[in-house]
Amino acid sequence: MREFAYQRATQVHDALTAVAENAGARYLGGGTNLVDLMKSGVEEPTRLVDVRQLPLDGVRDAPDGGLVIGATTTNSDAAAHPEVRRRFPALAQAVLAGASGQLRNMATVGGNLLQRTRCGYFADPAQPCNKRVPGSGCAAIAGVHHNHAVLGHSPHCVATHPSDMAVALAAFDAVVHYQTLAGAGEIPLSRFYLPTGDRPDRETALPPGALITAVALPGAAAGPRSRYRKVRERASYAFATVSIAAALDVRDGVVRDVRIALGGVASRPWRARSAEAVLRGARPTADRFRSAAEAELDAAVPLRDNGYKVTLARNLVVAVLGELAGTEQDR
Known part of the structure; x- marks a missing residue:
């Protein structure tokens, strides 16, 4: 693992500024995916901006009868919340189906949405992978791909998205809220993830430097x-x-x-x-x-x-x- 700087942010603006000022900076939530990728050399950030202390956790009611889940809420807390379990049980079940209890205690809702594929070729810097190095090729197509995509893939990438939580959020028409130095914005989850196309390295529609602040579940989608x-x-x-x-x-x-x-x-x-x-x-x-x-x-x-x-x-x-x-x- 290469050396990197570490900064703990306590205000959203401070986190946004720190990332904007350093092209190699990355937000750090629970680190359950990013740190693993740093160990293998897939990710090489020069600075980690820890966002766990930002005031972005918790679950609250939305005016339309839905719920808003803060981005730094842990997966365990989201799954255990009584209103999540009552109004959106499939979401609680999805979160509990992912990883181990120890990882759920660390992983955050925002980080869960941004976790990267577990394709073995992506995780190995010695292998060609268009998601990791655009234009290098996709070794999985002719290689080991028994657990890869059957829908929506392209000749450039056949990897699958690993999140359980995101599947339930997609069913419930969730909306991702984010903040940039230019202001706040939101993206329906249906448009949050980009099609693979010929640039599988471009994974989400988030603007550069954007920080996910919350995920909103509309009341009309509540499905007990x-x-x-x-x-x-x-x-x-x-x-x-x-x-x-x-x-x-x-x-x-x-x-x-x-x-x-x-x-x-x-x-x-x-x-x-x-x-x-x-x-x-x-x-x-x-x-x-x-x-x-x-x-x-x-x-x-x-x-x-x-x-x-x-x-x-x-x-x-x-x-x-x-x-x-x-x-x-x-x-």
């Missing part, structure tokens, strides 16, 4: 009947092979609203809009759930060794929606 389910290669402390965050509102035997987001299948949380369109206004049957999943997965382009993800994603959609439909009908 929601679930997050994660399939992984071992029972704990593993990233998703495929995951789903779903909410289902059934009234009078008809799907009035549905929200579906998939994880582990793309470079960003994948909102299943096509599947949702098939389901709205329809009866919540297993056949309809299967048709919805197939409509979404028609766009999948599996690689040599990861076609199983398409079948797994389809079955996961059917199973979780069936569970939610049964819960609704039991009300």
Whole structure:
């Protein structure tokens, strides 16, 4: 690891100024991803600006009935908050499905959104990787890619996004709030992550030097009947092979609203809009759930060794929606 300077910020403006004045500066939250990448030589910041002491933690009510979660709130605190568990249970479940308890106690909500892919080629500076070194190539396409993307990838990158939290936030139409020296701004999570395209190193739509300050969950998206389910290669402390965050509102035997987001299948949380369109206004049957999943997965382009993800994603959609439909009908 190369030498770096360390600075602890206590005011948002101080943090923004410190990063603006040093092109090699990076914000440091819990450090659960950034420090690992520094150890391997993937990240080489010249200064770390610690933002943990900024007044940006906690969960509060929003005027529209939703919630605002501060960026420095730990993952553990977000998952344990009673209103998160009551109004957005899939979010609490998603957070608890990620990492270990020790890591959740350190990791922050803002940092979770900015964590980088766990693709082995990205993590190894000796390997070509367009996300790490633009134009160097993507070794995963012809290499080991059984856990890589089947949706939305490009010839330049087939890595997947690792966040469980972001999948649930995508299903609930979350909005990311940020601050720059020029003022405050916000980006819907649906536009926060950039498509892979030919520049996979450009991962988010945040302006340069921006600091995430909060994530807002709109009241209209509250889904007390929601679930997050994660399939992984071992029972704990593993990233998703495929995951789903779903909410289902059934009234009078008809799907009035549905929200579906998939994880582990793309470079960003994948909102299943096509599947949702098939389901709205329809009866919540297993056949309809299967048709919805197939409509979404028609766009999948599996690689040599990861076609199983398409079948797994389809079955996961059917199973979780069936569970939610049964819960609704039991009300």
